[in-house]
Amino acid sequence: MTESQIDFYRRLAKALALQFGPRCEVVVHDLEAEDLDHAVVAIENGHVSGRSLGAGPSHVVLEALQGDPELLQDRPPYLTKTIDGRTLKSSTVFIHDDEGKPVGILAINYDITLMAALEQELASFTQTPDDGRDREPEAITRNIADLLDDLFAESVRQVGKPPALMTKEDRVRAIGYLDRRGAFLISKSSERACEFFGVSKYSFYTYLNEAKAEADEEA
Structure with missing residues (x-):
């Protein structure tokens, strides 16, 4: 700007x-x-x-x-x-x-x-059981560390397993999700990802390249 x-x-x-x-x-x-x-x-x-x-x-x-x-x-x-x-x-x-x-x-x-809160209190008097609606608001983070933590948590929810239980394919999927969300535009995010997923820098970039290749094939 x-x-x-x-x-x-x-x-x-x-x-x-x-x-x-x-x-x-x-x-x-x-x-x-x-x-x-x-x-x-x-x-x-x-x-x-x-x-x-x-x-x-x-x-x-x-x-x-x-x-x-x-x-x-x-x-x-x-x-x-x-x-x-x-x-x-x-x-x-x-x-x-x-x-x-x-x-x-x-x-x-x-x-x-x-x-x-007031709306919910009023709704408790007026809603029937079929009126409930599930909605998950997006998170607003305060700093870079919180933003990365939130993105890592989202990647875990996408795979459905904690990093310790992920297979190679799971990690490729999770890292690909993070890449699509722009996580790796943040400085030092790759180092944080290596720590989070418990992989070496070499393995991380291998998984990232695989994820990008899969995304290109699907496009």
């Missing part, structure tokens, strides 16, 4: 936060930041998610960097969750340059924990 873009979106973030109050967090991510570990270039009401200026990328940022830029679309309100268990209503808007390339993200996260 250019300095003028960052300045504009910093002022926009401040205006939105003032408009909607202290429960509304507004975050600007720079997708062109030299150091991805510090992608947050503007944030208001960071207490909502526990993040601050200079924090690392979110799941949405990694997916944007890993995916096809032409397929990126703004995300209408969806549910997310914080490390301490609060529920947020979030929206994501991609910022593009003059050529249409995505260069940043404006994210709005509104803490609806109290309202959701």
Whole structure:
């Protein structure tokens, strides 16, 4: 992002936060930041998610960097969750340059924990047993370490086994999932993955290459 873009979106973030109050967090991510570990270039009401200026990328940022830029679309309100268990209503808007390339993200996260609790209390009086709906909000992490831990946990859920019980095929599948989610765009993530899966660096890159080859065959 250019300095003028960052300045504009910093002022926009401040205006939105003032408009909607202290429960509304507004975050600007720079997708062109030299150091991805510090992608947050503007944030208001960071207490909502526990993040601050200079924090690392979110799941949405990694997916944007890993995916096809032409397929990126703004995300209408969806549910997310914080490390301490609060529920947020979030929206994501991609910022593009003059050529249409995505260069940043404006994210709005509104803490609806109290309202959701009230809604649930009211629903207990009005819902019938068939009204229940399963939904798993996306996690909002505070830092790079938390983000990687969350991605590793997701890869374990995908395979259905802890790393100690995984076969080679399981590890290829888990590492391929992490690659698709953009985990290895984060600095030193490969070393963390080696520790998590209990494999050597050579084995890790062998599994990663196999996963990429399988993905290319399926494409």
